[in-house]
């Protein structure tokens with residue numbers, strides 16, 4: 001077990017890489033999918049079940065945890081790993097993105113953001129310094145810089161102004177983070193869909209120096225084509241020997257395309273959130289288990305899947321417990337969706353290692369029927 005944070009690339013295929021991030025709490029195989037555990041839980045899953053799906057790392061949410069139960073309380077109780085019974089790596093976001101999308105009465109200044117809690121209306125402020133303190137109190141292994149992700153649509157001037165503010169905040173985040181062996185600080189590239197602003201952001205972040213680099217400000221409504229257009233060049237602006245994390249992405253086909261363009265780490269609420277609404281993500285595409293056609297179907301959701309939902313239950317049963325609003329419905333479909341995502345990541349890692357990523361991507365797309373199954 002290492003006391004340090006390190007990244008090694010084991011193989012490449014085109015711009016895609018497969019390797020591992022070494023942390024004191026265990027390794028993270030890349031490309032990696034990181035389930036989101038917003039309020040110190042991956043909804044409808046026990047931590048041991050999340051691990052059983054193949055996850056090496058979870059995401060925690062600074063914004064939610066600072067409001068409830070507060071970072072200070074979690075620190076007093078031994079930190080987030082102890083609190084939520086997950087002893088492997090945790091990455092926490094810096095909170096700025098959620099403030100702008102969830103909080104009320106937000107005020108943005110050079111200093112940071114003040115806002116009212118969506119929980120109880122209490123006033124709060126987040127600055128780069130406070131965000132670093134909260135993430136330290138939580139005990140997260142990978143800390144994200146405090147940044148600003150501009151709401152779209154936004155004109156170039158707004159994107160430019162916002163990116164440069166985020167770069168000043170990145171420098172303050174680095175300063176406030178200090179020297180913490182075994183813990184990592186990731187910078188976040190901004191710049192919208194503007195190539196020159198993306199390059200300027202990357203240069204600013206490299207000049208400061210980070211343990212990893214995220215691509216922020218994508219998957220904010222621009223659509224897959226525009227996102228891939230940015231990913232055709234933006235990862236290349238980042239250091240080749242450091243992990244690259246595409247924040248908040250994405251659907252399975254988003255992930256396959258982004259891996260082909262050099263991204264190593266992903267997170268998305270889709271597998272867990274859609275699981276709770278009855279949408280099962282499978283290699284053939286999406287299955288909406290609430291549809292009446294499943295009511296008498298004795299077959300498994302996906303006969304090729306080895307998860308508990310597919311090996312022990314029929315579509316008819318899953319349909320029934322969903323229609324009845326039974327808690328087990330969320331448990332089983334969330335488990336299946338997270339299992340499917342981790343199988344997809346393992347398939348990508350194996351394909352890159354074998355130099356057959358193009359074939360993997362081609363068969364991935366060929367299997368997916370259009371529309372609902």
Ligand SMILES: NCc1cc(CSc2ccccc2)c2nc(N)[nH]c(=O)c2c1
Nearest residue numbers: 059060093097149216217218219247248
């Ligand atoms: N939808 C894209 C997205 C998502 C997140 C949130 S990722 C996340 C969510 C919950 C827990 C951990 C990470 C972002 N976070 C930051 N800091 N900056 C961004 O530009 C950005 C863009």
Ligand SMILES: [Zn+2]
Nearest residue numbers: 305307310336
């Ligand atoms: Zn399954």
